[in-house]
Amino acid sequence: MPCGARRCATGVFRGSEVVQGWQRRSPFGAGKLPRNTRKCSTKISGFHDGKASGSRTSSNSPCAEIAAVTGQAPVRDVALLLLLYGTGLMPNEAAKLLISDYVEANGAVRVQSTVRAEIAFNGKARPLIWASSKIRQAIDDYLAYRLALRQGVTTTPSAYRGLDAHASLFRASDGEPFTFTRRVTGSGAVSYSCETLTEIVRRLHQQAGIEGGNASAARRTFAVRLHRDGRSLKLIQQLLGVSSLSAVKNLIQGDPVRLSSIVSGVI
Numbered sequence: 001m002p003c004g005a006r007r008c009a010t011g012v013f014r015g016s017e018v019v020q021g022w023q024r025r026s027p028f029g030a031g032k033l034p035r036n037t038r039k040c041s042t043k044i045s046g047f048h049d050g051k052a053s054g055s056r057t058s059s060n061s062p063c064a065e066i067a068a069v070t071g072q073a074p075v076r077d078v079a080l081l082l083l084l085y086g087t088g089l090m091p092n093e094a095a096k097l098l099i100s101d102y103v104e105a106n107g108a109v110r111v112q113s114t115v116r117a118e119i120a121f122n123g124k125a126r127p128l129i130w131a132s133s134k135i136r137q138a139i140d141d142y143l144a145y146r147l148a149l150r151q152g153v154t155t156t157p158s159a160y161r162g163l164d165a166h167a168s169l170f171r172a173s174d175g176e177p178f179t180f181t182r183r184v185t186g187s188g189a190v191s192y193s194c195e196t197l198t199e200i201v202r203r204l205h206q207q208a209g210i211e212g213g214n215a216s217a218a219r220r221t222f223a224v225r226l227h228r229d230g231r232s233l234k235l236i237q238q239l240l241g242v243s244s245l246s247a248v249k250n251l252i253q254g255d256p257v258r259l260s261s262i263v264s265g266v267i
Contacts, residue, residue, distance in 0.1 A: 073173045076170060076173075077200065079135075080201070082135045083139070083170075084219070086222065089219075091201060092192070093115060093120060095170060097119070099160055101114070106159075111129065113127075113129070121241065126239065129239075143161060152164045152167035180192040180193060181195050201215050223236050223251040224251070224252050226239070233245050236248050
């Protein structure tokens with residue numbers, strides 16, 4: 001069954017995220033699910049940055065192949081994977097996204113958003129485009145689920161879908177914001193990393209039997225897909241926030257054999 005659920009379409013889930021009949025408290029109306037909550041249909045097949053493994057032929061969706069194997073937070077994990085493969089964000093950036101980076105005050109998706117300078121890996125703002133309907137569907141389902149659990153809600157239910165605009169877009173399995181580990185280099189520089197989210201992504205791929213699957217592979221797949229769709233190197237550079245066009249070329253042209261093994265249709 002998709003999403004690690006007994007019945008994905010009814011919102012009845014196994015694992016630590018268990019809420020019976022959460023759709024009855026959904027903002028979409030009594031007894032209703034978000035309109036697009038039918039199935040998770042995106043295909044993910046044999047991708048990694050090692051040897052080509054061929055396609056994973058299965059009638060199951062990535063929800064069943066990847067998110068369900070964790071038994072922890074299937075609704076979130078589906079949205080998280082699609083986010084990484086569809087935007088090229090890094091784990092630290094994803095962990096720092098706010099509700100207001102995705103949702104307007106009136107509840108609509110902020111289609112043309114920004115990776116804010118304060119959360120960008122290089123300290124420079126760049127475009128964040130919520131253009132994929134599959135990513136939006138997955139995140140919308142996750143936010144509706146969070147609202148049902150009262151995670152990060154606000155006292156103004158008419159704004160930001162009833163969620164706190166300054167709350168994290170993605171949260172840990174216990175409903176709390178992700179934590180960051182402080183590190184100090186030999187030169188005294190301080191950095192913070194969200195090791196929990198990075199480990200979640202790594203484990204999702206490992207348990208699904210996808211060698212070398214991690215956030216870096218997702219970022220590279222995003223770049224390759226844009227290039228194959230005929231997008232310019234300059235645009236890819238802007239969306240990824242990398243420093244040079246040569247860095248983009250290294251991402252998409254490093255190994256033709258590996259590129260051929262990266263699945264088309266991740267998003």
